[in-house]
Amino acid sequence: MRHVLPLALLTGTPAMAASGPYFDLANTDFVVMLGFLLFVGILIYFKVPSRLMSLLDDRATGIRGDLDEAKALRDEAQALLASYERKTREAHEQADAIVAAARAEATSAAEQARVDLDASVQRRLTAAEDQIESAQKSAVREVRDTAVSVAIAAAGEVIAKQLSAAEANRLIDQSIETVAAKLH
Template sequence: MRNLTALALIFGASPALAASGPFFSLGNTDFVVLVAFILFIGVLLYFKVPTLVGGMLDKRAEGIKSELDEARALREEAQTILASYERKQKEAQDQVQRIVATARDEAARAAEEAKADLEKSIARRIAAAEDQIASAEAGAVKDVRDRAISIAVAAAKEVMAKQMTAASGAKLIDDAITQIETKLH
């Protein structure tokens, strides 16, 4: 009610009062507008529209507050997930570095083993080549010796054939037979 009185005083002190003619007449548009406005405000108050509007605004504020709380919770969850993924990424990167280091170490060991195996293989091949060379030398020496013997036997045969007579041949045969008889008995 105080509101209505205050409104009446405010609108009552309008320039329309200073004009000529009665203010409280239905012919005065200012008066009609004032009465309609007061009725409108009364209807709004009667149906408790300000309380309803306030309640709707409060509900809206609560909805916004709950959405903000949910957004904060989602943000914290997202930060937690981001931190988890960053930690996992760091762990994966560390694991990759360990794998690379292990692979390098294994590659270095494999290279050393391959180098040692290569050196052993080269040593075996050199030894096999030296054996082949020695065998070839021994074969060549044997061939030379056999040829020398063959040549010496042929030369001795030729020399003996030229120097030997029938009587000396018969004597050599008899000596050989007696040597064989003595060696056999």
């Protein structure tokens, strides 16, 4: 490639089509061509093309590295996005589970409250029935006691009117003997 370039530069120049001797220092085209060849020679001597190629290769390597890094960052971002989406989905599932558990617990608490209320009402009804029954028994006992008191008082009056003093003394003596016999 190095040897082909100077030959190609020399063969296809417009200076070849000019009239007169070409290889003369008075010909400006020839001088320009010599200057150009000298310039290209100096560039080749100082290895400018290889340095340019090296710089371009370094630049290409840097760009390739940047592209690889960008691809890695993109993959990492996609992984993070997938992770966040998964966490969001899990959080929604947990929230749904919490709501379902709260609803179930509320339903259970309401049912338990209903059962407790029914039991409380039943206990109160039973207590009220017991109080009513106790009040009835108490009233019946009080009526009996009153009836007995009235009957005793009436019997006492009747006996007091019909009983003579001698018979009363005999009954008292008989009661004393009965009590004395039972006490000893």
